[in-house]
Amino acid sequence: MASSIRVRATANGDITEVQALIQHPMDTGLVKDPKGELIPAHFIQELKFECNGKDVFVANWGTAVSKDPYVKFSFNGARKGDDLKISWTDNKGASDTTTAKIS
Amino acid sequence: MTTTIGLRPTRRLILQGAASVALLGLGNLPFAPARSAANDKYPEEAFKQKNEADAIKTLYGKTAEPSDKVKLDAPEIAENGGVVPISVTTSLDKVTSISFFVAENPFALAASYKIPDGTIPAVANRLKMAKTTKLTAIVEADGKLYSATKEVKVTVGGCGG
Numbered sequence: 001m002a003s004s005i006r007v008r009a010t011a012n013g014d015i016t017e018v019q020a021l022i023q024h025p026m027d028t029g030l031v032k033d034p035k036g037e038l039i040p041a042h043f044i045q046e047l048k049f050e051c052n053g054k055d056v057f058v059a060n061w062g063t064a065v066s067k068d069p070y071v072k073f074s075f076n077g078a079r080k081g082d083d084l085k086i087s088w089t090d091n092k093g094a095s096d097t098t099t100a101k102i103s
Numbered sequence: 104m105t106t107t108i109g110l111r112p113t114r115r116l117i118l119q120g121a122a123s124v125a126l127l128g129l130g131n132l133p134f135a136p137a138r139s140a141a142n143d144k145y146p147e148e149a150f151k152q153k154n155e156a157d158a159i160k161t162l163y164g165k166t167a168e169p170s171d172k173v174k175l176d177a178p179e180i181a182e183n184g185g186v187v188p189i190s191v192t193t194s195l196d197k198v199t200s201i202s203f204f205v206a207e208n209p210f211a212l213a214a215s216y217k218i219p220d221g222t223i224p225a226v227a228n229r230l231k232m233a234k235t236t237k238l239t240a241i242v243e244a245d246g247k248l249y250s251a252t253k254e255v256k257v258t259v260g261g262c263g264g
Binding site for chain 2: 015028030045046053054055056057058059060061064065066067069070071072073074075076077096
């Protein structure tokens with residue numbers, strides 16, 4: 001199965017810029033489907049980025065984050081070729097993990 | 104012969120029982136301190152708060168003061184409330200977290216980011232907005248809260264309307 005996570009991590013000197021795009025419905029639990037039934041809430045709660053055994057960025061998300069969420073941040077202390085591990089868990093207990101090489 | 108066979112299961116059961124009790128006892132200890140560190144846990148309660156002030160209080164337990172060192176970038180007019188690109192940067196030192204609150208949403212807290220040492224205090228993401236609303240970004244730096252707000256006009260709401 002293709003990963004739900006797409007990441008681009010580029011090192012520029014000391015700073016590594018990370019952009020991530022995740023495929024997820026991010027249902028709020030407040031929207032009705034065409035039959036008039038509520039679509040139950042289904043959203044990512046925690047998204048974590050780890051590099052060299054250390055958390056570099058942790059997101060706690062609610063239902064107000066857009067469908068197929070996007071996030072961008074930068075951090076210090078990584079080099080080209082280092083591994084960046086990305087993982088998320090949603091409110092139904094589902095999760096996904098991927099590892100990206102910093103380029 | 105028969106007596107030893109008869110005894111064996113009981114002895115095994117006792118040993119197993121003792122082992123699992125020991126495991127349980129050990130297992131509980133490391134979890135206790137982890138639970139008290141509220142910062143490391145998903146802030147479920149804060150995400151359930153309907154209005155902004157309550158959400159800030161539940162998440163941080165204090166109030167924020169406006170600061171021009173927090174730069175919030177969001178569109179004046181969002182054509183699609185389902186996807187509003189929002190970013191925040193700050194020149195403050197010792198930033199530990201950044202959070203976004205959308206005042207008019209059913210639940211005010213949208214996202215909260217932890218910024219560990221070495222990570223640059225700037226985040227860009229995309230949020231949903233139910234209608235025209237005040238947007239607040241809060242930066243926690245050196246134990247204090249600083250905020251920036253912006254009014255975003257939403258022409259089509261982001262709640263499936």
